[in-house]
Amino acid sequence: MISRLACISVALFALSGCAIHQNVKPVERFDSKVVCIVDNPAVRATFFDAYERALTNKGYEVKKLASGTSLVECPVTSTYTATWRWDLAMYMAYADIVVYKNAKPAGKATYDASRGGGNMGKFIGAEKKITELVDQLFPRLAGS
Template identity: 30%
Template sequence: MLKKSLLLVLPFLLTACATPKYTVSPIQAANQDSSITIVKDDATRPVFLDSMQSWCLDSNHQCKTVADGSQPNPEELTLTYVSRWSWDFRTFIADATIKAYKNSIKVGEVEFKAPNALNTSKFGDDRKRINTMLELLFGKETVSQAQSKIKSGEI
């Protein structure tokens, strides 16, 4: 009887541990600028850069994009990003990272990971998840607020 109960409960325990998660080291106010340089990552889907540029417009940041491999002005707040998509009946962001640099020093970083497990919360709105990454990076949102959005199905 105990074995049957364990077999019934185990999938729920495994999926609970496999929900998408954000981690962040936000950019401190002293390092934030209204002007941002984004280094394009050619290997990442265009929706990522498009989402970042839309966030810039919506949040009144002036963003310029430079080519992959470029060395932007180290004095400017510069964002680099990389993301990997996975497939499980449809595509979803499996993991993504945005790093912020100023004066050649990393001043912030945000990561998103959605394990390819039985939990359906791995599927979500890619644009909203990228937007949330930027909100976290710039300290406009907390990790607990972002996790609540995932649990509620908002993102």
């Protein structure tokens, strides 16, 4: 009985390191329907494309800014970063989207599956996860 309990405890402890974390602080209402996104050439282009599509579906107009552009370029500006890893298949291990209003942080969404280990949830499609993050980050349609 004790050895069985010990095995279960060890298994639970090992699986506790297989966590995927997601944290979203939604933005407040914006008067602007334009969101400027500062390009990050270190991230796969498909991330920007998915981010742009998710915002467009919510009624926002997206303006792509060159890498290194100042946050004061637009009233609502966003930056992003993401990384992919290989574990039986490629998956998005980390994503971070920050939204600024008048160059001050206004919202943030972070997804971290880098410690996902044996958690099969980490294999969610990147576009689906990005859309989920945007839906939580921008809970209202543009202008509402």
